[in-house]
Structures are given as structure tokens and as C-alpha cells.
Amino acid sequence: MAKAAPNAPAGKLPPQNVQAEQAILCSCLDSENALTVVSAILNPDDFYRPDHKLIFSAILELVSTRSAVDIITVSDLMEKRGELEQIGGTAYISQLSDLPVIRSNAAEYAAIVRQKAMLRKLINSLDDVTKLSYEGEQEANNLVDIAIKRLSDIRENPTGGGFETIYEILKRTLQEIVDISKGKKERSVVKTGFPLLDKAVGGLRPGSLIIVAARPAMGKSAFVINIATNTAINYNTHVAFFSLEMSKAEIGNRILASRSNVSTYALQSADIKENDWEQIGKAMTLLTPAPFYIDDRSGINTIEMMAKCRQLKNENKLGLIIVDYLQLMNSAGNRGGGNRQQEISEISRSLKIMAKELEVPVIALSQLSRGAEYREDRRPLLADLRDSGAIEQDADMVMFIYRDKYYDNSAEKPEIEDAEIILAKNRQGETKTVMVKWWARKTLFFEPDQPGQPGDPQMPPAFPVQPDSNHPSRPADHHASNQHKPKFPHISNPPKHAASDSVSEPASRNIPPLPDEFYDDVPPYDDSRDIPDPEVDPDGFTGFEPPEQDGEF
Secondary structure (H helix, E strand, O other), X not given: OOOOOOOOOOOOOOOOOHHHHHHHHHHHHXXXXXXXXXXXXXXXXXXXXXXXXXHXXXXXXXHHOOOOOOHHHHHHHHHHOOOOHHHOHHHHHHHHHOOXXXXXXXXXXXXXXXXXXXXXXXXXXXXXXXXXHHHOOOOHHHHXXXXXXXXXXXXXXXXOOOOOOHHHHHHHHHHHHHHHHOOOOOOOOEOOOOXXXXXXXXXXXXXXXXXXXXXXXXXXXHHHHHHHHHHHHHHOOOEEEEEOOOOHHHXXXXXXXXXXXXXXXXXXXXXXXXXXXXXXXXHHHHHOOOOEEEEOOOOOEHHHHHHHHHHHHHOOOOOEEEEEOHHHOEOOOOOOOOOHHHHHHXXXXXXXXXXXXXXXXXXXXXXXXXXXXXXXOOOOOHHHEOOOOHHHHHOOEEEEEEOHHHHOOOOOOOOEEEEEEEEEEEOOXXXXXXXXXXXXXXXXXXXXXXXXXXXXXXXXXXXOOOEOOOOOOOEOOOOHHHOOOOOOOOOOOOOOOOOOXXXXXXXXXXXXXXXXXXXXXXXXXOHHHOOOOOOOOOOOOOOOOOOOOOOOO
């Protein structure tokens, strides 16, 4: 008879179903098909009764040696192992074989036993954490990590469906292609907001790990912040951004600068001119509804990250994960000690597993070694990825950022520089280089009309935009019913500074309108994402009032 576990409440047995266990053993002794099904689902430790564990272990050993499985062979093996008397002898095995069981239901019996085993593991894991908590020898955060790790290990992968025939796979794939081509369904990819880059990579696919790497100060963080902002605003993608390097305020300043005509320096130093407040207000109107979530805690590990992202996933608030950056993370099993290369390998592997389990793309930033500094062509290579070769192995895509002017030590540099996004690895397509522009003053990457030398500073269009009646994707100058409330920042050339200003800006010129093709990939404007009017939502953003003359921010 089953006995209560030591930690179980008085009078209660741990979760178990002895009848299901007996039915499984009966099916395995009499049916080869049932044995094949059950052995793919269960292992001996999933059984509650010790004698059932021993019997199932003997059955699996016979299967591994391609021996017949029946009452006689199982009894003989257990006798050789000295376990026959422990399970009640051959008589008990014979009783199991005589049970009135429907062999075709073996999979259902196995599912019952598996569920009970998971519940027992859950109880044991929580009991262990409770015991460690009472002992008080470890920090609370460490115990939380242990609890999350053990619970994550118990949890079954919901996407694991086993083998499928190629016919079923291709049938589903082709049906999806047909639905997309007919407009019945959208591709389940995350767009970066850089049309040329999206065309080159086909969008960021769920379950993929994308590494973005560059030398320090090349613009890694700015690039992924631009991606996060673009996809959150343009396509309403929910973005979880883990910043281990910059604070939330710094990221906020960069985002605001990229969407307004105010430099990051002016925002950080609170040196805001009177005419800048309108630009800031319009940028805030655009940014307020963006589903962009930022966590700036340092030293976070993959277990904590997985727990936070799973919470967002359960609330349907997760479409993209960004980690800035990989080398600043801690591994789950070792807080700062041990071999760093092994830790980075574990972190990289965990990020890939997280992408697959949560079914979202994960972008992780990585540092590069100094190897490129000593080559004549300083464009980075996969071998330059720092700390571990596992990074390039686990990644589905590796992007490098390269700016030639980065190595130019001359006193004057153009305000807008050429930059290259180098696709060094791409499992889903070709490797190539995408040309973009870098506007350092606004920490902004954007795509030019054509690669080449940049002209006078010009802000790329901000989206979402109000559609033109003649061209559904072209922005109109204004919308009559919404003149009181800005929908998107007004785009203009950088203003001239007074002669007393220390920073000189080039004079603005009339910029010709962009061609119609530029707007082909712009999504239609979504009125449902407007900021509520004050009478509807008194807490909604309604704009800034310029500060008083005393300059107080």
C-alpha cells in the first residue's frame, strides 16, 4: 500500500494513480505498439510505486537489447538483477498481465502518469526551496532564481509535438503561403522598420536568435533602440527591452531625440529652447501609446528574463525581446564565477531556447574582439565575436554594424555618415550588406533613398502617418478633424543656431519630396491608437507647456 511522503500533509498521499501505472505495465507486457508509445512518453522515475519503477526499468532494458518483452523475460531479467522478490515475484507480474485493460488506450494512461509525476516534482521542488528559506544561508534573490530554475525544468515544452510526416508539414506550409498571398493572413514576422533590411532578411522570425555586434561606440544600442521604436510604433509590436548598460532615462532620451528635432545632448542637459517644446510634444503624442517595455536592472540572468517575458507572453504583450548586451548578463548557475567562455555559451544557448519556447525573435547585442582593429579591412568577421564561438553557432542571424568614419580621427566629421549593416550569417537567406545612414546628433539610423554620400541633414519620415486620399500610403500635411491634436512629429530640417551657439548647424534647404516607392511598405494609420482626449482620459498626455522664463525644467 502506498505511503505518504515525509513532507506531505498528515493523512494525504502525493499525487498518484496506481491503476494507470498498472494498466501501462499490462499494456507493455502484451502489446508491442503500446510499448513503443509509452516508452516515448515515460521514464521509470515517472512511476509512483517503487516496484512499478523496477518493472518498467527492466522492460526498457529488454527493449534496448532488442529482446522479447513478456512475463517470462521480464521475470528472468529481474531475477538476475536481484529485484524479483522486491516486486512480489513472478506472481505479481502475472497479475499485471491479466488485468482487463484496453491496450489501445496506453497513451492516455501514460499521460495520466506523467501529469501525476509532474505534480510530485512540483511539490518536491517547492519543499526544497522552503527548506532552504528556513535555513537562511542563501540570499533571497538566489533562492528566487533556484525556484524559477526548478519550475522551468519541470514545465513541459508545449510546442513539442514529436515526429510529423513531410506531407503534413508541407501541406500546412503551403496553405499558409496561399493564405498570405491572398491577403487572408499576415506573415508572422517582426518588421524592423528598415524596409531594405526587412527585404534582405524577410523580417525577424519567431524563435530566431539575432546577434547584433560591433566595436564599442559604433552604434549597437542606438540601432536596436531604433528597431524597437520603429516596430512598436509602426506595427504595434510589443517589445521587451532588457538594458544592462544604460538606464531607462538614457534610453528614453535617445528615443525622444530620434523622434523629435532635439539633440540627445540638449535633452540630457535640459537645454531646451522655446521652439523645441512643440517638437517634444508631438514626439510624445507619437510615443505614448507605443507598447515598449524597458527593464534596466544590471546582472539579470536568463531565468529571471524568461520569467518576466513569460508573464508578458501570458498577457499577450510580447512580440520581440532585445538584450543589451550579452556579455553583461550572468549565467543562471553561476553568478560571476567559473569559466567565462562557458558562461557565455550557456547564456547564448539559453537565449536561443527562450526564443523557441516563447515563439518570438530575440535580438542580443554582443561585443567584438580587437581582431578587426589590426586588419587592413576593419569590417568585422564572425571570428571577431567575443568570448565564445557558441554565439555564432547558436545565432540564426548575425548582423555587424560598420562605419568607416569611426576610424577617422580628423577634427571635422559630417553630421550624417554612411553606415553598413553587414549580414554575416543568415540561415533564412543570403548574406549581404545593407546601406544606412547614421545621424549621431540624434543617435538615429535611417535608410537613404540611395546609398552614397549624405546630403544636408534630413529627418526620415516618422510613422505612423495620416494617409493621403490620393495615395493611401503617402502622408497628408494635416487632417481636418484632428488639427487640435498632433498625430506624428512634424518633420523639418535641423534649425539654424544663433551665432552665439557653440554648435554650428548647416543651413536648411528645401528637400524634394520622397518618391512614391518610399511609402510602399508604410502600414495604414490606425486611428484606434490615438491618444484619448482629456475629457475621456484625464491622465493622458496632452502636451507640454513651455517653462517659465527662469529656465526651470
